[in-house]
Amino acid sequence: MCRRTDEEPDPGTDRATDAAFSALLEDSPEELYEQAPCGYLSTLMDGTVAKINATLLNWLGLDRETVIGRTRFADLLTVGGKLYHETHFAPLLRMQGQLRGIALEMRAASGDRLPVLVSSTVKHGSGGEPLLIRTTVFDASDRRAYESELLRRRKEAERARAEAEQARAEAERERERAEQALRQAEADRARLTDAIAALQRSLVPSALPAAPGLESAVYYHTASPDRLGGDFYDFFPIDEDRWAFFLGDVCGKGPAAAALTSLTRYTLRAAALHDPEPAHALATLNTVLHEQYTAAGDPRYCTAVFGIIEARADAAPDHRRIRIASGGHPPALLIRAGGKADFVPTPGGLLVGILPDAPFTTAHTTLAPGDTLLLYTDGLTEARTGPTRTSLFGDDALHAFITDRRPAGPQELVTALTGLLQSFGDGLDDDTALLAIGVPETQPTTTTATNTPR
Amino acid sequence: MSPLTTTHHATATGPVLRVGGDLDYEHAPALREHVERVVLTPGQCLTVDLSDLQFCDSSGITALLAARRHTQAAGAALVLAHVPANTLRILAIVGLDQVFTIHPGSGTV
Numbered sequence: 069m070c071r072r073t074d075e076e077p078d079p080g081t082d083r084a085t086d087a088a089f090s091a092l093l094e095d096s097p098e099e100l101y102e103q104a105p106c107g108y109l110s111t112l113m114d115g116t117v118a119k120i121n122a123t124l125l126n127w128l129g130l131d132r133e134t135v136i137g138r139t140r141f142a143d144l145l146t147v148g149g150k151l152y153h154e155t156h157f158a159p160l161l162r163m164q165g166q167l168r169g170i171a172l173e174m175r176a177a178s179g180d181r182l183p184v185l186v187s188s189t190v191k192h193g194s195g196g197e198p199l200l201i202r203t204t205v206f207d208a209s210d211r212r213a214y215e216s217e218l219l220r221r222r223k224e225a226e227r228a229r230a231e232a233e234q235a236r237a238e239a240e241r242e243r244e245r246a247e248q249a250l251r252q253a254e255a256d257r258a259r260l261t262d263a264i265a266a267l268q269r270s271l272v273p274s275a276l277p278a279a280p281g282l283e284s285a286v287y288y289h290t291a292s293p294d295r296l297g298g299d300f301y302d303f304f305p306i307d308e309d310r311w312a313f314f315l316g317d318v319c320g321k322g323p324a325a326a327a328l329t330s331l332t333r334y335t336l337r338a339a340a341l342h343d344p345e346p347a348h349a350l351a352t353l354n355t356v357l358h359e360q361y362t363a364a365g366d367p368r369y370c371t372a373v374f375g376i377i378e379a380r381a382d383a384a385p386d387h388r389r390i391r392i393a394s395g396g397h398p399p400a401l402l403i404r405a406g407g408k409a410d411f412v413p414t415p416g417g418l419l420v421g422i423l424p425d426a427p428f429t430t431a432h433t434t435l436a437p438g439d440t441l442l443l444y445t446d447g448l449t450e451a452r453t454g455p456t457r458t459s460l461f462g463d464d465a466l467h468a469f470i471t472d473r474r475p476a477g478p479q480e481l482v483t484a485l486t487g488l489l490q491s492f493g494d495g496l497d498d499d500t501a502l503l504a505i506g507v508p509e510t511q512p513t514t515t516t517a518t519n520t521p522r
Numbered sequence: 523m524s525p526l527t528t529t530h531h532a533t534a535t536g537p538v539l540r541v542g543g544d545l546d547y548e549h550a551p552a553l554r555e556h557v558e559r560v561v562l563t564p565g566q567c568l569t570v571d572l573s574d575l576q577f578c579d580s581s582g583i584t585a586l587l588a589a590r591r592h593t594q595a596a597g598a599a600l601v602l603a604h605v606p607a608n609t610l611r612i613l614a615i616v617g618l619d620q621v622f623t624i625h626p627g628s629g630t631v
Contacts, residue, residue: 319580321547367587371580371616396616418617422587426617450579460608498579 107184107205113198115140115158124205129177141203146173146181157186161201165190171208183212264296271296271329272501276303279311279505281386282377285482287502289447289489291321298325299445299501300333304340309379312340312349315443315503316372316397316420328368331360332420336374346374346393347428350420354395354428357421369421371397373414373443377435377505386507388435393428395420398446401466403481405438405509407474409467412441440478440506442470447500448485451492461492478504524576525549528556536566536598542574545582553585557592564597569625573604578612590622601625 101108107124111117117135125132128144135144142153149172161167166189174182188203268290276284290297301315314336318328332353339352350372361368375392392400394414403409412433418426435441444466451461469488475481481504489496526549527542537560541553562568570589572578586602593600603625605613613619 317580319584367584367591369584369587396618398615416617418620419583423621446580 106207109141109203109205111141111201111203113190113200115142115201117141117144118200127176127182127205127207128174141201144174146175149173149175157188161188161190162198165192174205183208185211267326267330268296271300271326271333273302273304277305279303279305281507282311282388282505283478283508284503284505285478286504287482287486287489287500289496289500291447291497291499296322296326297499297501298329299447299499300329301443301501301503302333302337303503303505304337306340306344306376310344311377312337312344312375313377313443313503313505314340314349314372314374315445315501316370316395317445317447317499317501318370319368321499324368328357328361328370331356332370332372336372340374340376344376345430346376346391347430349374350393350395350417350428351426354420354426355424358424362422363424367422369396369419371395371446372420373397373400375400375441380434386437388507390433390435390441391430392433393417393430395426395428398444398449398463401442401444401470402433402435403440403442403470403475405436407471409470411463411467435505435507437507438476438509440475440481440504442481442485443501443503444485445499445501447496447498448489448502450498451489451500452495452497453492477508478506481506526552527574528553530556530560533569536562536568538569538571540571540574542576544577545575545585546577546579547581550581550585553582554588557585557589560592562593562596562598566596566598567601568593568598569601569603571603572606572609575606575609578606578609582609583612583616583618586622587618599623 102122104121104123107121107127109117109120109124116137117139118137120132120135125135142150142158145153152172157167157170157172166187168187170186172184172186174184176182185206185208186203188201190201191199193199272288276286284303286301286303288297288299288301290299298318298321299316300318301313303311303313305311316332318325318332320328335353335356336349339349343349343352353370353372357369372395373392374395375390377388377390380387380389392412392414394400394417396417396419397414399411399414401409402412412431414429414431416427416429418428420426449461449463449466453459453461453465469484470481473484475484482502485502489500524543526544528539530537530539532538539556539560543549545553557568560568568589570586590600601623605624610619610624613622613624
């Protein structure tokens, strides 16, 4: 069963409710007009205010007496509002008979501006003639504030966007600057590498010259990462019958050692041409280094072996005489054609450059066909060996290594020693130079000069 | 490689500097600095005791030469004591056994 009575309104009850609402809500149309939540005013066709409600008077802070019949609607507006009223509002209203939602600004007695939305309708007489204008005014303060807020927020958003754009552009410029700096750094590094390579080439010859009737070989290992070594060597002619050679080790590493190496090499070359007596050449170098460094309070020195290899007038042309002097340098090793090896004693030699007057003495030996003279720096004999890298390779092990292998000639000797150095791995932590000079067993028509790549 | 150790104490004839470990390119400057700080009066003798020295290369030699200059400047003497055989060999090679005053292995320090 459906309970239909519940769904049908009772006409008697509805009428009673309507009356109760009317009594409760609106006392009278007059009350509604005066206290409505919007402004009302009526003007004559020339704009003179004929009627205005309390709400609008209250908003504007005006008395009814000062307005009715004395003020025109346009007088209630701000200057801008008045202009707009005269040029657009009034003409449009006369043409169209009504206008809706026009935004204007009214001027309160206090001087405050009141943003409003205005709608107007022209009331016509029975003959169609315009009689008066009815106008409603809505307070648009909140809406204006809302619009202002919207505008402000939009401007803020635009500014934030512009700032973000600027920051992005700045970051882009920064990235470009960083890239340019990187390119510059790479170019600088390349230039520095070139400069170091050029400097290094000035410290040791890039290739040994071919000496008639002699064979030579060289190997150079630099431990320093910038490849500026502290070891040096050279092999060059004094005159038709005599060649000079030297090999040594300056104290220290890196650029400072390279400067000392350069001074040492060119001093020895010049000294050799001036007076090719080995002890005298080392004495000249000693004077130069001592004067340049130690006497100036910056003690630097080197060890060096200097020698002259010359033809013997009293023997076959393939026998050579060697005059050799040492300044604090490990002794040279002479490997005879039969494989017997002996250190060449060079007694009395002191480190070059530490004392103003250092004694150097010249020793003599000979080089017969098949003999090889080996000069080396202490990188070879001081290389650390053994599983814990605590023992040093040493002179005896070098002697034994060479005696065992009996290398035939300078190139074979240097190749064998290069392999030995490589077998030291990280036990080889110093610069190492090897220079071998020999008389070929069977006199060749041409000579070989080799520079192992460094 | 072992780190460098330096200790020093005073005796009637002058300070004794005991050096142990590796005297190489990396550690030699520390010995030079230590020696520079030792105060010497004329006539005194600085003894550098090398009995615990493990390794000495050209940088170590330079540090010893610097010690020699420092003592000479102060009018004092320098003695190397307990020089290990290996270092003695190097000193002989470079001719410095003629330059330094070297006390043999087991001298009293």
